[in-house]
Amino acid sequence: NAGVTQTPKFRILKIGQSMTLQCTQDMNHNYMYWYRQDPGMGLKLIYYSVGAGITDKGEVPNGYNVSRSTTEDFPLRLELAAPSQTSVYFCASSLTRGGGNEQYFGPGTRLTVT
Amino acid sequence: QQQVKQSPQSLIVQKGGISIINCAYENTAFDYFPWYQQFPGKGPALLIAIRPDVSEKKEGRFTISFNKSAKQFSLHIMDSQPGDSATYFCAASMMGTYKYIFGTGTRLKVLA
Numbered sequence: 001n002a003g004v005t006q007t008p009k010f011r012i013l014k015i016g017q018s019m020t021l022q023c024t025q026d027m028n029h030n031y032m033y034w035y036r037q038d039p040g041m042g043l044k045l046i047y048y049s050v051g052a053g054i055t056d057k058g059e060v061p062n063g064y065n066v067s068r069s070t071t072e073d074f075p076l077r078l079e080l081a082a083p084s085q086t087s088v089y090f091c092a093s094s095l096t097r098g099g100g101n102e103q104y105f106g107p108g109t110r111l112t113v114t
Numbered sequence: 115q116q117q118v119k120q121s122p123q124s125l126i127v128q129k130g131g132i133s134i135i136n137c138a139y140e141n142t143a144f145d146y147f148p149w150y151q152q153f154p155g156k157g158p159a160l161l162i163a164i165r166p167d168v169s170e171k172k173e174g175r176f177t178i179s180f181n182k183s184a185k186q187f188s189l190h191i192m193d194s195q196p197g198d199s200a201t202y203f204c205a206a207s208m209m210g211t212y213k214y215i216f217g218t219g220t221r222l223k224v225l226a
Contacts, residue, residue, distance in 0.1 A: 004157070012205045031212065032205030033212070040218055040219070041124070041218060042120075042203060042216035042221055043158070043203070043214075043216045043220055044216075045213065048212050050212070052197070057211075069136045084135070090157050090158070092157070102148075102163075103160070103214065104159075105158050105159065106157050107155070107156055107157050108155075108157055
């Protein structure tokens with residue numbers, strides 16, 4: 001199993017550009033999550049999904065969109081990138097809901113918006 | 115009420131020493147407390163976790179101590195090794211929910 005994979009590893013965007021961060025898991029997990037990690041701030045949940053076709057907002061959803069057309073894939077879309085979206089983005093998955101069920105994280109995407 | 119406060123922000127320990135990282139929470143509904151370990155350039159990975167029905171859990175050199183009345187829990191790394199140098203995050207969650215609340219992280223450096 002590859003686990004959770006993310007692409008790209010690094011990306012530099014100009015203000016106002018858009019991009020999609022890709023996330024794929026091969027563990028047949030129902031739950032998938034997108035977090036952002038800022039220095040000294042821990043991880044903040046952006047969006048999560050409980051299964052194909054079902055998504056919901058986390059703590060910091062503004063400026064982002066997600067879709068979940070398959071169990072394996074959970075892409076994160078940034079529209080009109082802003083410097084405040086400079087961060088490291090992690091995708092994670094778990095077999096069932098959190099709170100006792102381990103979340104498996106991908107290696108992250110480091111995004112810089114200038 | 116949803117915060118998890120983690121300290122210290124950074125920690126330097128000699129090889130063979132004990133590393134101690136502390137976390138405190140407010141929400142008494144939390145009932146699952148994992149610790150994640152993150153190496154540079156990698157995603158966090160589950161290290162050890164505890165539920166509030168026990169006061170201590172040990173896995174190898176890693177121990178979680180849990181104080182329910184004080185709403186605090188801590189990670190102890192015994193015989194710390196340079197390979198333990200990483201960032202450690204505590205978290206709290208409620209069973210059956212999707213949401214983890216993460217602490218702000220502790221950057222541990224173990225000197226050889």
